[in-house]
Amino acid sequence: SESNAAPVEKRTTVCSHCSVGCSTIASVQNGVWVRQEPDFDSPINLGGYCAKGAALRSHATSEKRIKYPMKLEGGQWRRLSWEQAIDEIGDRMLEIREESGPDSVWFSGSCKANNEASYLQVKLCAFWGSNNRDHSARICHSTTVAGVANTWGYGAMTNSYNDMHNCKSMFFIGSNAAEAHPVAMQHVLRGKENGAKIIVVDPRFTRTAAHANQYIRLRPGTDIPLIWGLLWHIFENGWEDKEFIQQRVFAMDEVRQEVANWTPDKVEDVTGATESELYEAAKTLAENRPGTIVWCMGGTQHHVGNANTRAYSILQLALGNMGKSGGGANIFRGHDNVQGATDIGPLCNTLPAYMGFSDNAWKHWCRVWDVEFEDMRSRFDTYTVDGVHRMNVAGIPVSRVVDGILEDPENLGQRDRIRGIFFQGLSANAVARGPELQNALSKLDLIVVSDPFPTHMVALSERTDGVYLLPTATQFEQAGTVTASNRSLQVREKILDPLYESKTDTEILYLLARKFGFAEDMFKHIEIEDGDKPVWEDILREINKGAWTIGYSGQSPERLKLQLKNKHTFDTTTLKAIGGPCDGETYGLPWPCWGTAEQKHPGTHILWNPSLPVSQGGLPFRARFGTEHEGVNLLAENSWPAESEIQDGHPPVTYGLLRSLGWHEDLTPFEMATIAWVGGEADKPSESVTEDDIARFRTMESDGLDSVAWHTDISGGIQRICLKHEVAPFGNA
Numbered sequence: 001s002e003s004n005a006a007p008v009e010k011r012t013t014v015c016s017h018c019s020v021g022c023s024t025i026a027s028v029q030n031g032v033w034v035r036q037e038p039d040f041d042s043p044i045n046l047g048g049y050c051a052k053g054a055a056l057r058s059h060a061t062s063e064k065r066i067k068y069p070m071k072l073e074g075g076q077w078r079r080l081s082w083e084q085a086i087d088e089i090g091d092r093m094l095e096i097r098e099e100s101g102p103d104s105v106w107f108s109g110s111c112k113a114n115n116e117a118s119y120l121q122v123k124l125c126a127f128w129g130s131n132n133r134d135h136s137a138r139i140c141h142s143t144t145v146a147g148v149a150n151t152w153g154y155g156a157m158t159n160s161y162n163d164m165h166n167c168k169s170m171f172f173i174g175s176n177a178a179e180a181h182p183v184a185m186q187h188v189l190r191g192k193e194n195g196a197k198i199i200v201v202d203p204r205f206t207r208t209a210a211h212a213n214q215y216i217r218l219r220p221g222t223d224i225p226l227i228w229g230l231l232w233h234i235f236e237n238g239w240e241d242k243e244f245i246q247q248r249v250f251a252m253d254e255v256r257q258e259v260a261n262w263t264p265d266k267v268e269d270v271t272g273a274t275e276s277e278l279y280e281a282a283k284t285l286a287e288n289r290p291g292t293i294v295w296c297m298g299g300t301q302h303h304v305g306n307a308n309t310r311a312y313s314i315l316q317l318a319l320g321n322m323g324k325s326g327g328g329a330n331i332f333r334g335h336d337n338v339q340g341a342t343d344i345g346p347l348c349n350t351l352p353a354y355m356g357f358s359d360n361a362w363k364h365w366c367r368v369w370d371v372e373f374e375d376m377r378s379r380f381d382t383y384t385v386d387g388v389h390r391m392n393v394a395g396i397p398v399s400r401v402v403d404g405i406l407e408d409p410e411n412l413g414q415r416d417r418i419r420g421i422f423f424q425g426l427s428a429n430a431v432a433r434g435p436e437l438q439n440a441l442s443k444l445d446l447i448v449v450s451d452p453f454p455t456h457m458v459a460l461s462e463r464t465d466g467v468y469l470l471p472t473a474t475q476f477e478q479a480g481t482v483t484a485s486n487r488s489l490q491v492r493e494k495i496l497d498p499l500y501e502s503k504t505d506t507e508i509l510y511l512l513a514r515k516f517g518f519a520e521d522m523f524k525h526i527e528i529e530d531g532d533k534p535v536w537e538d539i540l541r542e543i544n545k546g547a548w549t550i551g552y553s554g555q556s557p558e559r560l561k562l563q564l565k566n567k568h569t570f571d572t573t574t575l576k577a578i579g580g581p582c583d584g585e586t587y588g589l590p591w592p593c594w595g596t597a598e599q600k601h602p603g604t605h606i607l608w609n610p611s612l613p614v615s616q617g618g619l620p621f622r623a624r625f626g627t628e629h630e631g632v633n634l635l636a637e638n639s640w641p642a643e644s645e646i647q648d649g650h651p652p653v654t655y656g657l658l659r660s661l662g663w664h665e666d667l668t669p670f671e672m673a674t675i676a677w678v679g680g681e682a683d684k685p686s687e688s689v690t691e692d693d694i695a696r697f698r699t700m701e702s703d704g705l706d707s708v709a710w711h712t713d714i715s716g717g718i719q720r721i722c723l724k725h726e727v728a729p730f731g732n733a
C-alpha cells in the first residue's frame, strides 16, 4: 500500500544536454530514479525544459551503458575487474612513457565533465609530465575565447539568458537557439514580448528565424563582410555611439577605414545580402539600444572563426552596447560544462584559469598544489626543441591529434609519435577528420575509452586488440559543480550511486594516479573517502585557492550548496524579480566572484558594467581588436599596440594573475595599488602605497565611468609588463 511505500527523496541536478543550465528535480525511491520534473523554482527554466532535458533519466538508465570494464583481445571483448583494468592500462602507459617519453600518451578531457573532474585531468597530466591534453571546446568555441578575450578581456558570454528580457534588439548570427538552446529561447521570446526587435542572419531559414522581425540570408562564411556592411550604414548615418567609442574603444578609426572599402554593392556581391536589407537592419539596431548579439557554433566553426567573433564584438562596441543590461554578447556555448572545462580544465595551451605555460604560471599552481616547482619540472621529458623545456610548450590540440599519431613527430616538435590515448568523455565527433582518424586509431598501441557508453571512437577504430572500455558514471551519478554559458557555477547533486560497475571521473583519475605512484602528492589536500573517492568539495576548495585570478574564489562548496537550498524558498514575486531586471542574483554565482566566500561577492552577472562599483565586478574597460578576412589583417592575432600607444589601450585588469606570477613588481606602486583596488583588495595595498594614493582609489570607486583615466594608467602598466614577458595580457586560448 502507499503508506508502506519507501519514502521519495528529491534531489536537484543540472541538465547535461546543453549549456543553458536548466535545473531538474529527480525523485529517488529505494535508490531508483523513478521520476523527473523541471524545477519550477529555477530562475533559468522556470518549470520548463526541452525534449532533450526531458530525456535525462533515460540517459542515466539506458541499457546501452558500458556495464563493467572490458578489453578487446583477438577481436573479442573480455570482461575484467577494475583492478585488472587499471593494472593493465597503467602498465602499458608506463611502458610507453619509458620507451617514448610522457608526451607519447595523449589525454582527453570533456566539456561534459564537471569542474572538479576537469581540474583533476589537468593535474593528472601535470604529474604525468605532459601538456598533451585537450578537450572538445577546441573545435567549438575556442575561436570565441581567443577573439573575445583579445577584444575586451574574458573569453566568455558577458550577460545572461535572463537579461535578454531587457533587450531592445537582438541580433542572431550563427545561432539557432530555438533548436539548440530551447529554454534560452523562452527568454528571447520574453524579450520580444517586451518589445525587442529580433534580426536573424543565417544561410538557412531556421526555427529561430521564424520568430524574427527581419531575416537576412547570407552566403556561408561571409560573416565579416556582412558585419562590415552593417557598419558601413552605421558609420554613414552617424549611428555609432561616439561617446562610448571615445571613452572606451581603442582603434575604432582603423575599423572605420576598413569598413569604408565595403560598399553596399561589394557586400551584396560577397554575402548576398542587399543594401536595403542591411540598411534596415542597421537602422533597427541603432534605434533599439541596448541590443545584444547572440552567436554560437555557426559563427565559430570556420577557418576565420576567431576573426568572426572579433567582428561581432566590434559591431557591439560601435553601437555602444557593451557593459550594460540588455546589451552585451550572449555567446551560447554547446555542452553543459564547456565554460567550466575551459576555465579550469585541460586545454593544451593553458594551465587552469587561462594561465599559459610560463615558469611563473607553473610556480603559481605548484604553490597551490604544495609541490616543489623543480620536482614538477623533473616529471617532464628532457627532450627539448630550441632549448625550450617541455613544461613550457603547448601540447597537441584535439584538432591535430591525428597528425600527432601519423606525422613525423619532428614536425610537431615531439620526441616520438602519440602511441596511446586515454579518452575520458571525448569521442570521434569532436575530432572529425573521419577517414584519417580511423587510420590513425589503427596505428595506436593503446586506446582507453572511459565513458558511460561505448563511443564512436571504439566503433571507428576497427581494431581487434589494445582497446579498453571503462564504465564511467553519468553526470547524474556524481556530485560536483558545472559552469553554465553565463559563467554561473551551480551545484549538481548526485541522484544515484554509480550504476552497474561504473566509477566516477574523479575516482578513475585517482586510481590511475595511484597506479602511477603520484596519488599522494596529487591529492595532498584532497580527502579520499572509501579508499578511492576524492571529495569534490575539497577539489573545489583547491580551485577556489588557485583560480581566484579569474574570480573562481568566491564560490565555495558551502556557499553554492546554500544557494541551491535557498533557491527553493523563492516566492513568485522574487522569481518575477529575478526573471525581470537583471540587477541581482539570477542563478548560480557567475565568475568573476572575487574574494573569499565569506566576503559574499554576488558574482558578476554583467561583465564590464560601469554602473556598478568596481568592487562589485563593474570593471570599466577599454576594448581593442584585430580583424582579418581573406588576408586582411589589421592587427595580427595576439599582437598588442606598440609601447608608445599603451596609454590608450585598456585590456582587462587581472590583478590576481599578475600578483600570483610575481610580475606585479614590474609595476609602479600606484599601478600596483590601483590593480589591488580593482581586484577587491583595496584594504591590503602594497606597503609603498601612500595615503594619497588610497584617497585616489576611493574617488575612483565612486566615480564609476569617469574613472576610466585612472584605469588607463593600470592598463599601461599591464601592457608594459606583458611586453616585457612576451605574452599577451591574459585570456588567450
Ligand code: SF4
Residues within 6 Å of the ligand: 015, 016, 017, 018, 019, 020, 021, 022, 045, 048, 049, 050, 051, 052, 053, 054, 181, 182, 183, 184
Ligand atoms: Fe537541457 Fe538545454 Fe534543454 Fe535546458 S535548454 S533542458 S539545459 S537541453
